[in-house]
Amino acid sequence: MKKLFQNNKELSLIGKWIHCENIKPLLLLHDKSYQINQIGKSFLNKPIYHIILGNGPIKILIWTQMHGNEATATKVVFDLLNVFKNPNSPQKVKAILKFCTIKIIPILNPDGALAYTRVNAQQIDLNRDATTLMAPESKLLRHTLNEFQPDFCFNLHDQRNIYSVAQTKEPASISFLSPATEPSRKLTAERLKSMAIISSMFQAVKSDIPKNVSRYNDEFYPNATGDNFQKDGFCTILIEAGHFKDDYNREKVRYYYFKSLLTGLLSISTNTFATIDIYKDIPENDTNYLDIIINNVLLDSKNVSIGILYIEELKDNQLIRIPTIEKIGDLSTYGANTFIDAKNIVIDSENNLNSLFKFIN
Numbered sequence: 001m002k003k004l005f006q007n008n009k010e011l012s013l014i015g016k017w018i019h020c021e022n023i024k025p026l027l028l029l030h031d032k033s034y035q036i037n038q039i040g041k042s043f044l045n046k047p048i049y050h051i052i053l054g055n056g057p058i059k060i061l062i063w064t065q066m067h068g069n070e071a072t073a074t075k076v077v078f079d080l081l082n083v084f085k086n087p088n089s090p091q092k093v094k095a096i097l098k099f100c101t102i103k104i105i106p107i108l109n110p111d112g113a114l115a116y117t118r119v120n121a122q123q124i125d126l127n128r129d130a131t132t133l134m135a136p137e138s139k140l141l142r143h144t145l146n147e148f149q150p151d152f153c154f155n156l157h158d159q160r161n162i163y164s165v166a167q168t169k170e171p172a173s174i175s176f177l178s179p180a181t182e183p184s185r186k187l188t189a190e191r192l193k194s195m196a197i198i199s200s201m202f203q204a205v206k207s208d209i210p211k212n213v214s215r216y217n218d219e220f221y222p223n224a225t226g227d228n229f230q231k232d233g234f235c236t237i238l239i240e241a242g243h244f245k246d247d248y249n250r251e252k253v254r255y256y257y258f259k260s261l262l263t264g265l266l267s268i269s270t271n272t273f274a275t276i277d278i279y280k281d282i283p284e285n286d287t288n289y290l291d292i293i294i295n296n297v298l299l300d301s302k303n304v305s306i307g308i309l310y311i312e313e314l315k316d317n318q319l320i321r322i323p324t325i326e327k328i329g330d331l332s333t334y335g336a337n338t339f340i341d342a343k344n345i346v347i348d349s350e351n352n353l354n355s356l357f358k359f360i361n
């Protein structure tokens with residue numbers, strides 16, 4: 001599958017800041033191969049599109065970037081568009097479009113994508129707007145769901161670098177969730193189906209990155225999109241791209257995400273699923289990871305470690321990472337992308353902590 005990815009990777013979409021202007025030329029390019037239409041507008045009147053692939057009886061709805069600053073899945077769906085129209089792609093992959101009709105909404109939140117924010121232009125988190133439908137983007141997604149009546153939904157996200165696989169020091173590079181439909185987390189028919197699909201996807205990526213795949217705790221969120229869609233009988237699968245060692249552009253994890261999503265589609269189209277016991281054994285997410293840990297800092301004569309997280313911001317049309325202090329103390333149980341030895345640098349008070357940033361290039 002690695003070769004399939006490499007041969008079809010959409011090279012015009014790279015990095016973490018992906019917005020409508022980036023995908024416009026691709027929509028024109030793919031217009032001859034797939035049915036592409038504008039289906040609505042964002043709060044600030046940016047176009048929102050759907051792309052329809054295949055004509056089979058199984059209906060699959062996929063949306064990306066309901067959180068504007070989570071672009072890995074958008075890159076991956078364009079990789080898949082290249083796969084499906086490539087004459088050299090394997091038959092079993094192409095057969096997906098015989099068995100399924102796939103409707104993709106790339107960049108559901110174009111205003112958030114352009115501004116690189118989680119929320120839309122009204123400051124609404126679309127993934128907490130499933131019952132109130134205050135945002136035009138949430139209304140559009142719900143309308144699409146009601147009209148299309150999909151058999152399966154893929155709700156595609158990115159997660160912050162803080163997420164680890166359980167209490168390990170490993171980042172959660174791919175995380176899954178079969179959302180709950182009520183506080184008791186009852187195993188409905190839809191949940192069981194989505195757990196089975198996730199089990200298949202988990203097995204596929206686990207072979208590449210055995211220590212970096214996890215699942216979310218299935219606590220019920222009454223106003224979350226996936227929880228509500230699943231509650232209303234639409235089998236929903238959530239995938240999150242997370243951090244992978246030195247992968248600040250989410251380009252390495254892009255492949256594992258591609259593999260997960262394609263495995264999910266293959267599993268649905270061939271009606272072959274792994275056992276849900278696998279889902280139950282997937283380790284849960286924790287928040288045990290930092291971008292940088294600076295060890296051996298003498299702060300008020302105590303040896304401490306300083307945990308740094310990057311905050312991302314747009315500046316002069318560039319995405320920049322600003323290091324900020326997240327934790328101070330004994331961080332020996334934490335994992336990090338980078339460890340730095342401050343060699344007993346003396347810091348007199350917290351006010352001088354900024355001098356530590358000279359260690360970070």
Ligand SMILES: [Zn+2]
Nearest residue numbers: 067070157158
């Ligand atoms: Zn998200």
